[in-house]
Amino acid sequence: MILQMKNIQKSFGELEVLKDISLEVDSGEVVSIIGPSGSGKSTLLRCATFLERVNAGEIRYMDKAAVTTNAQGEAVYVGHKELADVKRYFGLVFQQFNLFPHYSVLKNIMDAPIHVQKRNKDEVHEEAMALLKKMDLEQRANAYPCQLSGGQQQRVAIARALALKPSILFFDEPTSALDPELTGEVLKVIRQLAEEKMTMVVVTHEMPFARAVSNRVIFMDKGVIVEQGDPEEVFGNPTQERTKQFLRHYQR
Amino acid sequence: MSFSTMLAAMGEGMLRTCAIFFLTLLFSLPLGMVVMFLRRSKIRVVREVTKIYIAIMRGTPLMLQLLMWYFSPYYLFGLSIRGYRFPAIIIGFAMNYAAYFAEIFRGGIEAIPQGQYEAAEVLGYSKTQTFFKIILPQVIKTILPSVTNEVITLVKDTSLAFTLAYNEMFSLAKQIAASQTSFVPFVVAGVFYFVANYVVAFVMERIEKALDYYR
Ligand SMILES: Nc1ncnc2c1ncn2[C@@H]1O[C@H](COP(=O)(O)OP(=O)(O)OP(=O)(O)O)[C@@H](O)[C@H]1O
Ligand SMILES: [Mg+2]
Numbered sequence: 001m002i003l004q005m006k007n008i009q010k011s012f013g014e015l016e017v018l019k020d021i022s023l024e025v026d027s028g029e030v031v032s033i034i035g036p037s038g039s040g041k042s043t044l045l046r047c048a049t050f051l052e053r054v055n056a057g058e059i060r061y062m063d064k065a066a067v068t069t070n071a072q073g074e075a076v077y078v079g080h081k082e083l084a085d086v087k088r089y090f091g092l093v094f095q096q097f098n099l100f101p102h103y104s105v106l107k108n109i110m111d112a113p114i115h116v117q118k119r120n121k122d123e124v125h126e127e128a129m130a131l132l133k134k135m136d137l138e139q140r141a142n143a144y145p146c147q148l149s150g151g152q153q154q155r156v157a158i159a160r161a162l163a164l165k166p167s168i169l170f171f172d173e174p175t176s177a178l179d180p181e182l183t184g185e186v187l188k189v190i191r192q193l194a195e196e197k198m199t200m201v202v203v204t205h206e207m208p209f210a211r212a213v214s215n216r217v218i219f220m221d222k223g224v225i226v227e228q229g230d231p232e233e234v235f236g237n238p239t240q241e242r243t244k245q246f247l248r249h250y251q252r
Numbered sequence: 253m254s255f256s257t258m259l260a261a262m263g264e265g266m267l268r269t270c271a272i273f274f275l276t277l278l279f280s281l282p283l284g285m286v287v288m289f290l291r292r293s294k295i296r297v298v299r300e301v302t303k304i305y306i307a308i309m310r311g312t313p314l315m316l317q318l319l320m321w322y323f324s325p326y327y328l329f330g331l332s333i334r335g336y337r338f339p340a341i342i343i344g345f346a347m348n349y350a351a352y353f354a355e356i357f358r359g360g361i362e363a364i365p366q367g368q369y370e371a372a373e374v375l376g377y378s379k380t381q382t383f384f385k386i387i388l389p390q391v392i393k394t395i396l397p398s399v400t401n402e403v404i405t406l407v408k409d410t411s412l413a414f415t416l417a418y419n420e421m422f423s424l425a426k427q428i429a430a431s432q433t434s435f436v437p438f439v440v441a442g443v444f445y446f447v448a449n450y451v452v453a454f455v456m457e458r459i460e461k462a463l464d465y466y467r
Contacts, residue, residue: 098371
């Protein structure tokens, strides 16, 4: 089991955004999360990546506990050092790419492996070039993010995340900030990663993509998982009324 | 008095003016960084006190502040202020400019999108690494034009040291002009400030150009 989230609760003030969500992801699985705006999809990923603190629940990566809940029902995070260890297991790709504008494409990819993981520079360089090749961007190694299209920037962001060799990669609407004609190139890269059995959790509004690529689809609404299962089941024959309604909206 | 003797006399004042200028930058830039952090502190009292400090520094004349820094040890504590003239000037300038720089830095920091911090955090950068590698370089680029303005103002503000009867270039120009009943020292002073600011603008433009490789 790569990721295990149990009974996650998260509120912003009075607003309960995640209500008792549990999610497990196995090695090699590709999980898509779909659902209406405001249902808590981003918040779930942000809790999984520790960008937000949960109020209660458990989070484990590779069977190492990062968050547990004490007798009073409050979430307890492990210490700074242990948390840093657990953080190595995952990567996150943002909707807005969030590349470092003052670093070249190559430095965006190489900097964290060298300065965070303290790995050998030549080795990291070689891997970074291989990643760029895979993203079909070897020609742009020395460009700066502002010189790239959105689709290219997002592929650099994926390469940057992969350079740290995560066990699981999260995507939060990786194509939502892109012009329609550029979504294809990013989805193609994710599809390719899926074929290589990269473990991924993808929040997306691209229904055909979710159906074709994932092993499991999760439909979220109002902070709960309403339905989940095989993509053919969820898309082809949803059991819940809310799922049907949501999917109908997309078929138009 | 020949023109060259006059220049020689004023030359020493120019050196003093330069000393005020460089020492003020040397102290006020890092101090401004500290004030900015205090201004953004999580502790409310610290934040509020810093706000008051900035308000006073920006809301009262620098000339008055210089007088205060110089004379207060004597009036408040009865201490001798002999030999304290130059340090008082540097303290006064540095404390005043630190307040302005702090606000410029703060504007620069707050303009950095939250996503930059989040990306750095997920990639495992420490807080210190994030600040020095990711945030600060971008802040420097955005604040450069405002810093240039401040530095140009500083060149001209050095003349305020005359308040404490310190013989920097402007004070000397006034003295020589009075004793020689000549207008020339003022022209020399004007040319000096103008050239100094021309150099400042030139250097800052070079730095801005050097950072032009990204947006
Ligand atoms: N930092 C925050 N402070 C307060 N409320 C927040 C915060 N972040 C999210 N919310 C609220 O939590 C709810 C869920 O937001 P979230 O971004 O997780 O939804 P989402 O499913 O990702 O939606 P979308 O499809 O629009 O991205 C929304 O009502 C949102 O307004
Ligand atoms: Mg979202």
